[in-house]
Amino acid sequence: MATTFARLGSYNAFDTATRNLTTRQNTLSSLQEHITAGKRVLRPSDDPTAAAQAERAQTRIARVDTDQRALAMQKNSITEAESTLGEANDAMQAFREKLVAAGNGAYNATDRNSIVQELTSLREQIFTYSNRTDSNGIPLFSGLGSAAPPFVDATTGVQYAAIPGQRPNGEVSVTPTLDGEAAWMSVPTGNGVFAVDFGAANTGTAWSDLGQVTNPSAVTGNNYSIQFSVNAAGVTTYDVTNTTTGTAVATGQPYTSGQAIAFDGMSMVIKGAPKTGDSFAVTPSVKTDVFAVLDKAIAGLKNAGPNVGTLTHGITQALTQIDAGMTRLQASRGLAGDLLNRVDRVDASQQTRAVQLEGDRSRAEDLDMIKALSDQANQQTGYQAALQSYAQIQKLSLFNYLS
Structure with a gap:
């Protein structure tokens, strides 16, 4: 019967044991590094597919964050526009009340001249509202875009110098400006059919x-x-x-x-x-504008003189025109409210999307800490056992028996 002999040199045994210990030490060190960072994927070589997924998710998260910052600025602008329209409407109401008071038969020319001064001041205040800007200096009522004041108070009347129209809303954005022509320059004369x-x-x-x-x-x-x-x-x-x-x-x-x-x-x-x-x-x-209505009311009161018919007719017509102007301002304010509601919906949708993307990123690269700590304990136990085994084997040598 043939006998098989195997040779196993001491150096080869020691070298194999050393390599195994080094491998275990590297594995334990890498595991500790991942636990410290809380990441399963620290570098693309750890998991190329997961690294690519995490990178895509991170890029989209950054895009959502950018869109959210832009949306916040747009919301601020629309909020300012809505507030301005409210202030303008209050000033128009004050103008209307003083105009009604001017029709008091007990007032004389001096009294009415005093009211004319108050109405003129209110008219200038309302004009200031029309050219108000947001925190970045962009006019709130610039329509399709204009860095310059959209309303120009010329000798022939107020002119709209911007581009009329309303910018379209984006999927994750809203227009930061309102159509100034629709808000301030589209008041019908008379009853809307004839005057x-x-x-x-x-x-x-x-x-x-x-x-x-x-x-x-x-x-x-x-x-x-x-x-x-x-x-x-x-x-x-x-x-x-x-x-x-x-x-x-x-x-x-x-x-x-x-x-x-x-x-x-x-x-x-x-x-x-x-x-x-x-x-x-x-x-x-025909179509007129808020400022022309106010100017006509002031001029009618100033030039009415003692003629009761002229005064009464002028005030009656002016009150209706002012009401029509306030209706236009309220309509634009309603549009601003709709835009703010849209901002809230977009913001909620973007926040949900950000949470989903963060979940995608976490699943791709984050570490399961419970599993990782368990693996670390197993690796430490195995490493300790290997060290002890190596220490025992290292003491064994043929020379220990020759003597």
Whole structure:
């Protein structure tokens, strides 16, 4: 029977044991490094796939953080715009109340001049609101963009120097500015369909309300003139003429104060006592601006003089125009409120996304501490056993038995 012999040199045994100890020591050292950092992946070589996933998640987290900072700035701008519109609306209300007070029959010219000064101050204050800027110096009502003040107070009236329109909202952003033209420059004259204007040469005490549409299909959109005549017997009549076509609509109609005058789908109530030659112009409604409304109200009060009809008509028309202007400001304020609600929704969505991305990053590179500590304890035990075994084997040698 053949016998098999194996040779195992002492040096080879010692070298193998040393390599095993070094490997265990390196493994334990690497495990301690990962535990200290709390990371399963410290470098791409640890797990290339997980490292790439963690990097992508970290990049997206940084993008979300950037978007959130930009969204916070946009929110601040819209909040400032909403607050400014509220202040402007309050100033408009104060203007309206003082204008109503100016119609008090007990006031004289001096009293009304004092009110005119107050109204002028309020008008300048409201104009200041229109050019207010955010913390970065960007006008709040610059529409599609303008670094310069969007409103210019020229001798011919206030002009909108910016680009009208509303910037579109992004998936994770909102427009930081509002359309100034829509907020301040889109006030319809009259009742929104037609306007009744007081004749410049009127000397009587007649004045008109805003009128109303009685038959929309009959409204022509033409210009009309209502002319009054008073005969020797004191009977007042009126003629209605379509000044666009030059045709008579009504002739010699008896006038009664407070009775509606109706023609071509429109109706208006004129009160007071007109004189021969007094007239009212009925024109299609056009677009004006808040500042023109305020300027016209101030001018009407300043130039009314002792004519009660002029004063009453001017105040009546101005109050309605002011109400229309306040409606436009409120509409823009409502839009600002909608944008702030959108900011809250986007912010909540982005926070949820950030949490999800942080979870993706954590799953890719973070260390399971409980498992890692258990592995460390096992590695330490194994390393200690290997050291003890090596120490015992190292003492064994053939020379220990030769003697």
